[in-house]
Amino acid sequence: MKKLLLCFAVALFGLTSINAQNFGLKAGADFASMKLKADGDNVSTSETGFYIGAFVEVEVSDSFIFQPEVLYVSVEELDQIAIPLLAKFPVSEEFNILAGPALGVLLDTEPGAKSFNFGLEAGIGYDITENFLLEARYNMGLANLLEDAPSGYSIKLSGFFVGLGYRF
Structure with missing residues (x-):
């Protein structure tokens, strides 16, 4: 599954770079949270990490830009390849709104945990200059990462991302 998702990401960037208006790199901080639900109890933990990656902006119209990304996200001992597929309005x-689905592959998962993650992402962006940008986004994890979880048991990852990017 990991190889399939990574091949999809490479193919996506290969195809979109043909029509790409802008290609860029980005990095920043990730304020991640993990929620565990079990027998009606909720336990949350929070950690701070970083992300680094690349993005492509494909102008579909004056009011819509498709922005796929591939990011390496590292928080504590939990590393992930994240693939947000964002609509940019x-x-x-200078200002824009970002929203869309996000896929992910957790690296080095523990036994009993799933490695495929997915969720929804939304945020805002600010173009500091033509090349530099600032973004703040929230990723709401929807996937239950417990393998064969009994009813009422789940682990979900979410995160708040703040970072800078550079367009070439």
């Missing part, structure tokens, strides 16, 4: 010359 310019609100003004």
